[in-house]
Amino acid sequence: MAIRGRERRGWLGVVLGAPSARELAYFYRDLLGWELATDEPDWCTIGMPDTPVNLGFQTETNHVRPVWPAGPGDPQMQLHLDLQVTDLEGAAQDAAALGATMAEFQPQEDVRVLLDPAGHPFCLYR
The missing domain is CATH 3.30.720.120 (Signal recognition particle alu RNA binding heterodimer, srp9/1)
Structure with a gap:
């Protein structure tokens, strides 16, 4: 429908x-x-x-930065963006140069989780 x-x-x-x-x-x-x-x-x-x-x-x-990964009582992310790249490390460096920060917790070897300037997580993956 x-x-x-x-x-x-x-x-x-x-x-x-x-x-x-x-x-x-x-x-x-x-x-x-x-x-x-x-x-x-x-x-x-x-x-x-x-x-x-x-x-x-x-x-x-009144924006509150989400916490990733969130624990009990933390502000939760509502969504995240997945962006396919061919050069994972190079793309992560480019994103950092624009103002993103690397998340402390990285769950997979072929994915890089970064936080945009407002704190929203996004993933770069091959």
Whole structure:
């Protein structure tokens, strides 16, 4: 069943909250090489080329960084992004140069878990 009124080529996106929508949008724009589609102080989007898939970023003044891996009572991540790369170590270094930090806990040898500037985990994998 499809949602009534939803066009096949409509906007589809995942939205991440952050203390600064622009800061986080610019981080992912530079990390992924996607173009900004919307650039406002509290709402930005970047779009995956040739698709209706977007990442949205909204300013949340009370943003609390998720903890990863979370323990009892910790702020939980709501989602994470998985990004396939060919050079795992090089991609992790590039992400760190843009402002990501390597998570202390790394669960797999062929995956690198990093935290974006707002604390959202994302995974680089081969």
